[in-house]
Amino acid sequence: MLARTTDPIVAIATAPGRGAVGIVRVSGAGLAPLIAAICVRPLKAREATYLPFRDAAGEPVDHGLAIHFPAPHSFTGEDVLELQAHGGMVVLQLLLARCLEAANEVDASSGRARLPGLRLAQPGEFSQRAFLNGKVDLAQAEAIADLIDASTEAAARSAGRSLSGAFSREIHGLRDALIHLRMLVEATLDFPEEDIDFLQKADAIGQLRALQNQLAAVQLRARQGALLREGIKVVIAGQPNAGKSSLLNALAGAELAIVSAVPGTTRDVVAQTIQIHGVPVHVADTAGLRESSDEVEQIGIARAWDQIESADAVLFLHDLTRADSPDYEAGDAGILNLLRRKLPAGVPVLDVWSKHDAVAVAQQHDGLSLSAKTGFGIEALRTRLLEIAGWQAVPDGVYLARARHVHALARVADHVSLAADQLAARHPALDLLAEELRLAQNALNEITGAFGADELLGVIFSRFCIGK
Ligand SMILES: Nc1nc2c(c(=O)[nH]1)N(C=O)[C@@H](CNc1ccc(C(=O)N[C@@H](CCC(=O)O)C(=O)O)cc1)CN2
Numbered sequence: 023m024l025a026r027t028t029d030p031i032v033a034i035a036t037a038p039g040r041g042a043v044g045i046v047r048v049s050g051a052g053l054a055p056l057i058a059a060i061c062v063r064p065l066k067a068r069e070a071t072y073l074p075f076r077d078a079a080g081e082p083v084d085h086g087l088a089i090h091f092p093a094p095h096s097f098t099g100e101d102v103l104e105l106q107a108h109g110g111m112v113v114l115q116l117l118l119a120r121c122l123e124a125a126n127e128v129d130a131s132s133g134r135a136r137l138p139g140l141r142l143a144q145p146g147e148f149s150q151r152a153f154l155n156g157k158v159d160l161a162q163a164e165a166i167a168d169l170i171d172a173s174t175e176a177a178a179r180s181a182g183r184s185l186s187g188a189f190s191r192e193i194h195g196l197r198d199a200l201i202h203l204r205m206l207v208e209a210t211l212d213f214p215e216e217d218i219d220f221l222q223k224a225d226a227i228g229q230l231r232a233l234q235n236q237l238a239a240v241q242l243r244a245r246q247g248a249l250l251r252e253g254i255k256v257v258i259a260g261q262p263n264a265g266k267s268s269l270l271n272a273l274a275g276a277e278l279a280i281v282s283a284v285p286g287t288t289r290d291v292v293a294q295t296i297q298i299h300g301v302p303v304h305v306a307d308t309a310g311l312r313e314s315s316d317e318v319e320q321i322g323i324a325r326a327w328d329q330i331e332s333a334d335a336v337l338f339l340h341d342l343t344r345a346d347s348p349d350y351e352a353g354d355a356g357i358l359n360l361l362r363r364k365l366p367a368g369v370p371v372l373d374v375w376s377k378h379d380a381v382a383v384a385q386q387h388d389g390l391s392l393s394a395k396t397g398f399g400i401e402a403l404r405t406r407l408l409e410i411a412g413w414q415a416v417p418d419g420v421y422l423a424r425a426r427h428v429h430a431l432a433r434v435a436d437h438v439s440l441a442a443d444q445l446a447a448r449h450p451a452l453d454l455l456a457e458e459l460r461l462a463q464n465a466l467n468e469i470t471g472a473f474g475a476d477e478l479l480g481v482i483f484s485r486f487c488i489g490k
């Protein structure tokens with residue numbers, strides 16, 4: 023868990039060794055002595071200066087751009103120094119080590135270490151400080167990490183929307199409506215003589231209903247946003263030779279898995295993330311399911327079952343060219359039986375009839391018919407997968423959200439609906455009504471971190487990458 027501290031911290035803030043330029047970033051109080059030790063010239067606030075970064079002997083470690091962001095006008099709200107150097111792994115590590123060394127060197131003029139206590143940052147620590155110093159709220163800080171990790175363009179765009187505060191603004195709108203209602207109820211509690219009349223005059227029921235509608239709209243978009251972030255896991259299963267690996271390749275548009283006429287070709291799980299209208303779909307091709315005496319194949323089949331058990335949806339492949347054979351049908355029926363027993367309730371199994379091109383007259387079957395060879399039915403499958411995922415294009419764009427937000431919103435909705443029940447009752451228990459509204463507001467505050475428990479904050483930030 024990430025503790026709250028104010029020690030100065032340093033990290034390489036870019037993926038080292040991958041680009042032409044990399045940044046070493048320091049955040050803390052009183053960076054001036056460190057800057058004087060490393061940079062040959064003084065820095066103007068928030069202005070890039072090209073200069074050599076000096077080692078202890080005064081030799082240049084690298085030539086780069088240095089920027090000083092004096093507190094509070096920085097990303098973290100603390101003093102920030104950025105050393106923008108060449109992007110190689112070794113040069114950035116050298117520069118990082120130089121910062122730590124220079125921090126501990128005793129400054130001749132003061133007789134003290136230049137920046138006592140400078141240490142490596144923990145994952146997420148810069149963002150945590152930005153949050154603690156009020157630069158961003160919790161949902162925005164999470165959006166920073168999600169923007170970095172976004173696996174599709176649509177996910178990145180919606181993370182950008184959350185980062186700019188669109189999601190937080192919706193949450194604040196809901197919070198303001200709740201606070202208004204709470205005030206009405208508390209006022210009624212304080213003046214019992216006026217009683218229900220007061221709530222009626224203010225149309226509390228109407229206000230609560232409007233709040234519920236607004237909440238439902240936010241929930242829908244948050245759910246879509248969470249889907250963009252997490253995606254769904256789809257497992258392709260079926261008997262050997264059903265065409266599973268061919269289907270994976272067709273969906274991915276690349277020859278990822280070995281395809282052959284030999285039954286039992288696939289043993290390891292071959293996984294690939296594809297995107298369908300921006301929704302990440304994690305597809306896993308698995309070993310054909312059958313009784314086997316081959317040790318390696320058995321391991322493959324065990325792995326297939328592991329995959330199936332963690333699937334959000336299973337594509338069960340039936341080979342149309344063998345669909346008439348009683349043995350083959352019995353095999354499919356047996357596996358489907360087992361599959362339904364192993365799968366958690368609510369995980370859909372989609373029957374997919376493969377090799378549509380290879381049969382003269384395709385019989386009608388429940389489910390989807392397709393051909394990995396000609397591409398027939400693949401688009402229909404993609405559409406079906408989006409439906410299974412629960413994707414609905416939302417008109418004014420989604421903001422990236424996390425499962426945590428979706429769950430918090432669901433709790434808000436539960437409390438609001440209990441409040442609505444109270445209000446609709448013939449003799450509303452005003453204290454219960456007030457309590458439900460209070461709990462609803464607490465759940466909302468968890469999203470933006472207004473009153474987040476320390477523990478929750480630590481868990482959230484420690485999942486960030488280092489340097490963020
Ligand atoms: N070089 C560099 N690029 C970067 C970052 C960074 O830290 N360094 N960022 C890191 O994530 C992102 C930009 N985020 C930032 C957010 C706030 C401030 C900042 O200085 N805020 C001040 C002043 C704002 C203003 O002038 O309007 C403030 O909030 O007071 C800087 C970067 C992406 N690009």
Ligand SMILES: Nc1nc2c(ncn2[C@@H]2O[C@H](COP(=O)(O)OP(=O)(O)OP(=O)(O)O)[C@@H](O)[C@H]2O)c(=O)[nH]1
Nearest residue numbers: 262263264265266267268282286287288310394395
């Ligand atoms: N005509 C036709 N043949 C196909 C199609 N899909 C797969 N096949 C053939 O069916 C055979 C088995 O294909 P695979 O994709 O390897 O089947 P699999 O289900 O992955 O097989 P295992 O890994 O052994 O479980 C190969 O000879 C493929 O060329 C299709 O859409 N049309």
Ligand SMILES: [Mg+2]
Nearest residue numbers: 266267287288
């Ligand atoms: Mg295969």
